[in-house]
Amino acid sequence: MQRPDTMSNAPKNKRPTKRWTPARIGIYLFLISAAAFFLLPLYVMLVTSFKTLDDIRESSIFSLPATLTLEPWAIAWTSACTGLECTGLKVGFWNSVRIVIPSVILSILLGAINGYALAFWRSKYANLLFGVLMIGVFVPYQVIMYPLVRLLSTVGLFGSLPAIVVIHSIFGMPVMTLLFRNYYAGLPEELFKAARIDGGGFWRIFIELMLPMSTPILIVATIMQVTGIWNDYLLGLIFGGTELAPMTVQLNNIVNSTTGERAYNVNMAATILTSAIPLFIYLASGRWFVRGIASGAVKG
Structure with missing residues (x-):
C-alpha cells in the first residue's frame, strides 16, 4: 500500500490567470x-x-x-488685480469662507428637518409639499433671479452677507430635503414608533434619535453643499456685491484683466488656488461620500 503522502500527486489549485481579452x-x-x-x-x-x-x-x-x-502663486494670492484693487485672491477666499459656513449649516439643517418631517410626521398635504419642494430642484436660477433681486432690495438686504446666505440656503433646501427624506425613509420605522411610545416629541426625537443616526447622509450633504456653494459664480456675482465677492468672482476678474501683459502663470496659479478647497474635500472624503450614498441617500 502506498503511503498517504505519495498517494496523490495531483497539482494544487492555482489562481486563474487573467486573459487579455x-x-x-x-x-x-x-x-x-x-x-x-x-x-x-x-x-x-x-x-x-x-x-x-x-x-x-x-x-x-x-x-x-x-x-x-513660486512668484506667480504669491502674486495670485496677495497682489493680483481683481478690478480696481490689486489685493489678490486672499480677500475672496475669506469672503467665500464667510459665505460657505453659514449657508452650509442653514441649508443642511432645514433639509434635515424637512426630510425628517416628510418621512415620519406625514400630514394630510405631506406629498403635495414634497412635490412642491422637488419642483424647486428643477427651477433654473435665471427664472427667479430678478424677483429675488427686487425682493432683497426692497427689504434692504441686497449686497449683504445675510442676503447671499439666504439665497444659497433657499436653492440648496430642495436637494437637501430630498436626500434626508429618502435617507430617513430607509430607517426602521419601529425606532420612531418606540420613541413616540416613550413620549418623545418632534424635536426630541429629531435631536436625540435621528441626528445621531444621520452621520453618513450629513457627510454627503456637507460635501455637496460646500463644493456647490464654493464653486458658485452667478449667485456670488449678483448678490455678493463688490464687498463680498467670493473667490470665483475674483478669479474671473483676474483672468479677464486686460491691463498689461497677460500673465498666464498667475492665472493658472489663481485657478488652482480657487479649486483647492473642493479638490481637497473630494480627495479627503471621497470614500465617505460613496458610503453615505450607498447607505441610503438614493433610497426611497
Missing part, C-alpha cells in the same frame, strides 16, 4: 483615456504656474519649468 483591453483603454482627459489640464495648469513668463513664451505648454518659481 478584447473587452478587458477596451476597459483599460477607456479608463486610461478618461484619466488622461481629466488629468492633462491639471498637469498643464501646474507646470505653467511654476514657470516664468519667458519660459512660457519659449517652451511648450507640456514641458517642465526650466526655472522653478
Whole structure:
C-alpha cells in the first residue's frame, strides 16, 4: 500500500490567470483615456504656474519649468488685480469662507428637518409639499433671479452677507430635503414608533434619535453643499456685491484683466488656488461620500 503522502500527486489549485481579452483591453483603454482627459489640464495648469513668463513664451505648454518659481502663486494670492484693487485672491477666499459656513449649516439643517418631517410626521398635504419642494430642484436660477433681486432690495438686504446666505440656503433646501427624506425613509420605522411610545416629541426625537443616526447622509450633504456653494459664480456675482465677492468672482476678474501683459502663470496659479478647497474635500472624503450614498441617500 502506498503511503498517504505519495498517494496523490495531483497539482494544487492555482489562481486563474487573467486573459487579455478584447473587452478587458477596451476597459483599460477607456479608463486610461478618461484619466488622461481629466488629468492633462491639471498637469498643464501646474507646470505653467511654476514657470516664468519667458519660459512660457519659449517652451511648450507640456514641458517642465526650466526655472522653478513660486512668484506667480504669491502674486495670485496677495497682489493680483481683481478690478480696481490689486489685493489678490486672499480677500475672496475669506469672503467665500464667510459665505460657505453659514449657508452650509442653514441649508443642511432645514433639509434635515424637512426630510425628517416628510418621512415620519406625514400630514394630510405631506406629498403635495414634497412635490412642491422637488419642483424647486428643477427651477433654473435665471427664472427667479430678478424677483429675488427686487425682493432683497426692497427689504434692504441686497449686497449683504445675510442676503447671499439666504439665497444659497433657499436653492440648496430642495436637494437637501430630498436626500434626508429618502435617507430617513430607509430607517426602521419601529425606532420612531418606540420613541413616540416613550413620549418623545418632534424635536426630541429629531435631536436625540435621528441626528445621531444621520452621520453618513450629513457627510454627503456637507460635501455637496460646500463644493456647490464654493464653486458658485452667478449667485456670488449678483448678490455678493463688490464687498463680498467670493473667490470665483475674483478669479474671473483676474483672468479677464486686460491691463498689461497677460500673465498666464498667475492665472493658472489663481485657478488652482480657487479649486483647492473642493479638490481637497473630494480627495479627503471621497470614500465617505460613496458610503453615505450607498447607505441610503438614493433610497426611497
